[in-house]
Amino acid sequence: MDLNKWPRQTDVKNHELFDEQHFGTEAPCVLYEKRPVKDNKGNEVPGLYSAWIILNNPKQYNSYTTEMVKGVIAGCAKASADRSVVAVIFTAVGDKAFCTGGNTVEYAEYYSSNPSEYMQYMDLFNGMVDGLLDCKKPVICRVNGMRVAGGQEIGMACDIAIASDLAIFGQAGPRHGSAPVGGSTDFLHWNLSMENAMWNCVSCEMWSAYKMVNKGLISKAVPVLKVNGEFIRNPQVITDKFVENGEIVYGDPVTGEAAAKAKQLVKEAEVDFSLLDAEIEKLIWTFTNLFPNCLQMSIDMMRQKKKFFWDMNKLAYRHWLGTNMSSEAYLGFNAFSTKRLTGKDTIDFIKYRQLLAEAKPFDQELVDAVMAPRKE
Numbered sequence: 617m618d619l620n621k622w623p624r625q626t627d628v629k630n631h632e633l634f635d636e637q638h639f640g641t642e643a644p645c646v647l648y649e650k651r652p653v654k655d656n657k658g659n660e661v662p663g664l665y666s667a668w669i670i671l672n673n674p675k676q677y678n679s680y681t682t683e684m685v686k687g688v689i690a691g692c693a694k695a696s697a698d699r700s701v702v703a704v705i706f707t708a709v710g711d712k713a714f715c716t717g718g719n720t721v722e723y724a725e726y727y728s729s730n731p732s733e734y735m736q737y738m739d740l741f742n743g744m745v746d747g748l749l750d751c752k753k754p755v756i757c758r759v760n761g762m763r764v765a766g767g768q769e770i771g772m773a774c775d776i777a778i779a780s781d782l783a784i785f786g787q788a789g790p791r792h793g794s795a796p797v798g799g800s801t802d803f804l805h806w807n808l809s810m811e812n813a814m815w816n817c818v819s820c821e822m823w824s825a826y827k828m829v830n831k832g833l834i835s836k837a838v839p840v841l842k843v844n845g846e847f848i849r850n851p852q853v854i855t856d857k858f859v860e861n862g863e864i865v866y867g868d869p870v871t872g873e874a875a876a877k878a879k880q881l882v883k884e885a886e887v888d889f890s891l892l893d894a895e896i897e898k899l900i901w902t903f904t905n906l907f908p909n910c911l912q913m914s915i916d917m918m919r920q921k922k923k924f925f926w927d928m929n930k931l932a933y934r935h936w937l938g939t940n941m942s943s944e945a946y947l948g949f950n951a952f953s954t955k956r957l958t959g960k961d962t963i964d965f966i967k968y969r970q971l972l973a974e975a976k977p978f979d980q981e982l983v984d985a986v987m988a989p990r991k992e
């Protein structure tokens with residue numbers, strides 16, 4: 617077979633949609649970096665890279681601002697079109713948080729009571745989830761800390777998750793005035809049982825990385841604390857037994873005096889992500905040794921199930937979330953965002969329910985009755 621029998625163009629086309637305009641260096645921003653693939657002996661492999669999309673807003677627990685959402689979309693598109701990229705690593709700066717969702721200051725001070733603006737924002741947010749689900753490289757979520765609210769949603773849009781064992785996982789929407797319809801209501805039950813997914817989605821309880829490994833949400837929890845040069849597992853979580861008194865306790869928080877001791881130990885210990893990064897390198901190396909197109913076909917077909925409900929619902933979410941910005945989100949995000957002024961990070965839920973039981977309309981009187989007053 618002579619493939620060059622007919623005329624051929626010999627240039628190499630550029631399929632990139634974005635340049636660098638949506639990436640930055642100063643927080644809040646998204647960082648985009650290419651790092652060499654390393655083989656299983658730690659040697660750099662020439663010409664092959666992983667693309668790192670890094671949320672950089674550590675002071676606000678790596679919550680994503682509107683501009684950062686664009687950065688994630690651009691990062692996914694850039695990595696997709698880059699022939700030298702084997703896999704994408706989606707992570708964040710620091711050791712506290714991967715991401716705690718939308719930026720509550722923007723939500724409170726700009727989007728609340730502005731449905732049309734939030735609907736436009738949701739077009740971007742949905743584009744970010746789609747960007748991750750459509751990325752033409754495997755996407756690994758390197759969970760460097762808490763993965764909460766929209767952070768949990770974009771984390772679950774990734775293909776595989778490996779976490780620091782200090783990470784916690786959960787939702788915040790029903791507590792702060794939103795519904796976890798940025799992916800969680802569509803993805804959670806693929807990984808957890810429906811019963812567990814329901815509770816994790818609505819209760820706003822935070823579950824440890826070890827509990828999430830056991831329940832199937834993530835692949836691995838990796839120790840990151842070092843005491844006297846030795847790695848220790850997160851002492852705040854039970855990891856040395858599975859059952860106590862007939863109950864599964866693996867991954868539950870330690871309590872009482874042990875909890876106070878553990879908290880102190882975490883404060884004093886050195887944080888070292890080298891084991892976590894070694895796990896990430898291993899995954900990248902595994903992907904590197906597979907046929908790229910067969911790998912991507914397999915991933916895309918696995919993703920298709922996640923996309924099924926998400927694609928069916930995402931437009932309706934956009935409209936509902938916009939409208940909700942005029943009512944419960946107005947209350948919830950303003951309560952969270954003004955917690956330093958009032959000393960309270962949620963509304964008075966009982967008062968709110970009592971007023972709704974009296975068929976009270978959403979007016980200034982209701983707002984004043986349920987929001988904590990400014991501290992003297």
Ligand SMILES: CC(C)(COP(=O)(O)OP(=O)(O)OC[C@H]1O[C@@H](n2cnc3c(N)ncnc32)[C@H](O)[C@@H]1OP(=O)(O)O)[C@@H](O)C(=O)NCCC(=O)NCCSC(=O)C1=CCCCC1=O
Pocket residue numbers: 675676677679716717718719720721741762764765766767788789792794795797798937952956
């Ligand atoms: C439970 C928490 C995640 C962690 O609590 P805690 O450990 O007590 O830390 P805090 O003192 O609360 O937080 C430390 C500082 O970070 C700031 N912070 C935390 N999260 C955010 C955020 N998302 N945006 C902006 N700033 C944030 C916090 O204010 C503290 O700052 P300070 O100046 O006071 O030191 C808890 O932090 C928490 O519940 N965070 C908010 C989570 C949240 O409500 N996220 C938004 C949910 S909605 C969402 O994400 C959506 C996504 C798409 C679809 C629609 C949607 O609603």
